[in-house]
Amino acid sequence: MLSFLRNMLEPPWLSFRSLISYLIEECKNTSQLKQIHAQIFTSSNLLQKDHHFFISRLLFFSALSGSGSLSYATQIFRRIKNPNLPIYNIMIRAYASKNSQNHDTHLCQALMLYKHMLSNGISPDSLTLPFLVKECTTRRAIGTGTGIQGQSIKLGFNTDLFVQNSMINFYSACASVSSARKLFDEMLIRDIVSWNSMIIGYLRCGRLDEALDLFRKMKRGNIITWNSLITGFVQGGRPKEALEFFHEMQCLSGDINMAKPDKITIASVLSACAHLGAIDHGKWVHGYLSRSGLECDMVIGTALVDMYGKCGCLERAHEVFREMPKKDTLAWSAIISVFALHGYGKEAFDIFKEMEAEGVKPNHVTFVGLLSACCHSGLVEIGRWCFDIMKRIYRIEPQVHHYACMVDILGRAGLFGEAEELIRNMPIEPDVFVWGALLGGCQMHGNVQLGEKVAQHLIDLEPLNHAFYMNLCDTYAKAGRYNDVQRIRASMKEQGIKKEIPGCSMIEVNGIVHEFSTVGSPDVVMDELVCLLTTLRNEMKANIVLMKN
DNA sequence: GTAGGGTTAG
Numbered sequence: 001m002l003s004f005l006r007n008m009l010e011p012p013w014l015s016f017r018s019l020i021s022y023l024i025e026e027c028k029n030t031s032q033l034k035q036i037h038a039q040i041f042t043s044s045n046l047l048q049k050d051h052h053f054f055i056s057r058l059l060f061f062s063a064l065s066g067s068g069s070l071s072y073a074t075q076i077f078r079r080i081k082n083p084n085l086p087i088y089n090i091m092i093r094a095y096a097s098k099n100s101q102n103h104d105t106h107l108c109q110a111l112m113l114y115k116h117m118l119s120n121g122i123s124p125d126s127l128t129l130p131f132l133v134k135e136c137t138t139r140r141a142i143g144t145g146t147g148i149q150g151q152s153i154k155l156g157f158n159t160d161l162f163v164q165n166s167m168i169n170f171y172s173a174c175a176s177v178s179s180a181r182k183l184f185d186e187m188l189i190r191d192i193v194s195w196n197s198m199i200i201g202y203l204r205c206g207r208l209d210e211a212l213d214l215f216r217k218m219k220r221g222n223i224i225t226w227n228s229l230i231t232g233f234v235q236g237g238r239p240k241e242a243l244e245f246f247h248e249m250q251c252l253s254g255d256i257n258m259a260k261p262d263k264i265t266i267a268s269v270l271s272a273c274a275h276l277g278a279i280d281h282g283k284w285v286h287g288y289l290s291r292s293g294l295e296c297d298m299v300i301g302t303a304l305v306d307m308y309g310k311c312g313c314l315e316r317a318h319e320v321f322r323e324m325p326k327k328d329t330l331a332w333s334a335i336i337s338v339f340a341l342h343g344y345g346k347e348a349f350d351i352f353k354e355m356e357a358e359g360v361k362p363n364h365v366t367f368v369g370l371l372s373a374c375c376h377s378g379l380v381e382i383g384r385w386c387f388d389i390m391k392r393i394y395r396i397e398p399q400v401h402h403y404a405c406m407v408d409i410l411g412r413a414g415l416f417g418e419a420e421e422l423i424r425n426m427p428i429e430p431d432v433f434v435w436g437a438l439l440g441g442c443q444m445h446g447n448v449q450l451g452e453k454v455a456q457h458l459i460d461l462e463p464l465n466h467a468f469y470m471n472l473c474d475t476y477a478k479a480g481r482y483n484d485v486q487r488i489r490a491s492m493k494e495q496g497i498k499k500e501i502p503g504c505s506m507i508e509v510n511g512i513v514h515e516f517s518t519v520g521s522p523d524v525v526m527d528e529l530v531c532l533l534t535t536l537r538n539e540m541k542a543n544i545v546l547m548k549n
Numbered sequence: 550g551t552a553g554g555g556t557t558a559g
Contacts (some may be wrong), residue, residue, distance in 0.1 A: 127550050133551080162551050163551080165552075167551095169552065183556090200553075223551085228553050267555055270555080271555070306555070348557060366556085366557095367557095368556090369557075370559065371557045437559070
């Protein structure tokens, strides 16, 4: 490459700047970069004159491209006598966006660089501040972010579109969405990023209707708007509307300016299908993916595994998983959870062994999957072992949902002493799910004595949650104490506690997702379901009679 | 330059 570089130094049609820039961009690794770096240093005076320019190109590649190295960039940076603004911006951006394990250190370094730059008499430009604000958003550094806003006002950048957009994003993600809205309303000029940042802000905090309201007011959304709405509605518990957005996208696809679904759309829509159990939609999206020529990457593969698994197609989920060329922790965790969900405890652990053999490190989600596998398959001893190795071997500190799973395993097995001891020794505060799991066990085994105590505790935590009263009623019923059932029901009535939101399930019939619950369900679906349930009940009764005989 | 994706119990 060096000889090529020497040969190219003279052509009149190619400037040094563009030649070196081209070569830097073509670098595949730090070692090639070092060769060019050396060449710049040993080249003619002409090159030396433009030293800052070449160094900033080198830094840009080394600090920000995937095949560079931040530590090499830092080494170069430390040897620069008087770094200029573009050089500082590259380094601040690199430190602020690097996915380091030690986030706080890097944020500190980004801010230290910023202070260093100011002390060298260099003022930031409109690029510097958004890098810092983005970093504060990722790290949820509220104090620092607010401080940077103060700086931006002082320096007169508070009307810069990029600064304003990054501040909207910062406030909506870290502090308050209403402060973000205030900034948004005060803006004289807004671009698509301003609108998207505000919509995403509302989606993030579950204010879906306000997000929707803003979306309907904006001129035209781009792919990020649509994808954000789909994901936001899935995560906000309204997956049916997420599918409707996708449908709207399809209907508008005739418009040349309409955003075309991309990989992110597919992943989000598959997640919506998984939440709804909408297998026909899911299959259609899978087909669409193949037809569209979009690459089925690891994220989509995982979403497909999850969708097929949650829609009841264990085999298809497994098949998709096997066909995935690369699998990360999330992909392995997804298939483990699918086996767990279907009650295949042993198979979930077989997959786990395979994952370990492949050298993929499990995370806390993997262990939720494994513990729930134990729970659904009644594997008490394996559950205890799993909980132990998670802490001891994998150094993963159990979170509150791991405790909830473990209590569930023990409670279902009627091991109340052990479950209570586990809760007593928890290093974190047990939440309603942990106590709820214990109450579930009491309900199952008719353990009135403990059930009363646990239910009372849960009622103290959430006095208006009807579920705990109902669980207590069921515990009494299981023990044959019907007077107590009546007493609790009367007490609920007296306090005005009722089941406000009816338990709701969804089923897809001929490609249409129907919601059904104890109040208001589509008649066709209910008729079919009642018919099926009657048949099943009669068959079960017949089998019991046969078994008794 | 600032905005978007998959896995977590009950």
